[in-house]
Amino acid sequence: AQSVAQPEDQVNVAEGNPLTVKCTYSVSGNPYLFWYVQYPNRGLQFLLKYITGDNLVKGSYGFEAEFNKSQTSFHLKKPSALVSDSALYFCAVRLRSYNTDKLIFGTGTRLQVFP
C-alpha cells in the first residue's frame, strides 16, 4: 500500500542548531514528495517538493530536503533553526492513477525550537 511515515511525533531542537524532520515513503513507481508546514490556527503551507532531478531540494524559509531512493526517505532539514520554525510539519506523497490524483499525508511532526 502507498504510504508515508513520519516516525517522530515531536522534534525538539535549540535555536541555531541544525534540524532534521524525518519522512519515509512506500510507493510504486517514481514518487512525487512534498513537505508542508502548519502554523497554529492556519492551513498547510507548501514548503518544497521533489519530482525529479537533483536529490537535494531547496524550499521556502531556508528549508531543504534530501531524496534518498535507496532508503526511501525524504528528510526535511535546515542548517540553523529559528524559534519561528516551531510548527507542525507534514510529509506527503502524490498518488496518481488513471482515475485518481491525491496526496497521502503523514501524521505530522511537531517541531519545537527552544531559544
Added chain:
Amino acid sequence: ETGVTQTPRHLVMGMTNKKSLKCEQHLGHNAMYWYKQSAKKPLELMFVYSLEERVENNSVPSRFSPECPNSSHLFLHLHTLQPEDSALYLCASSQDGLAGGTDTQYFGPGTRLTVL
C-alpha cells in the same frame, strides 16, 4: 496568503442544524479538495473535484455534501452532524488535478467546526 480563502473561520452548530462551508480560490486552478483534520489523526481526504466534476469520494458519510458550481468555488454542506465530526476542515486547490499538470496543492486557512 496562499490565494485560497475559506469562510467561516469558526463554526459552532447543533446536531440538527444545516450549515455550509465555503472555499474560494483565486489561483486559476481547476482542481479543488476538501480535507478533514482531527486531533491525533492523519489528514483525511474527503472529496476531490477536477474540472468541476467529483472524482473522489473517500467513503464520506452522506451528512457531508460537496458542491462545486465552478472551478473557483467549492462548498461543503453540513446536515445532522455528530460531535465526532468536530474538526478543522481544510480546502485546497491545484492545477490540473487529473490532467497531468502541476501537483502542488495550496491550502486555505481552514474552518474550525464544533458540533454540540
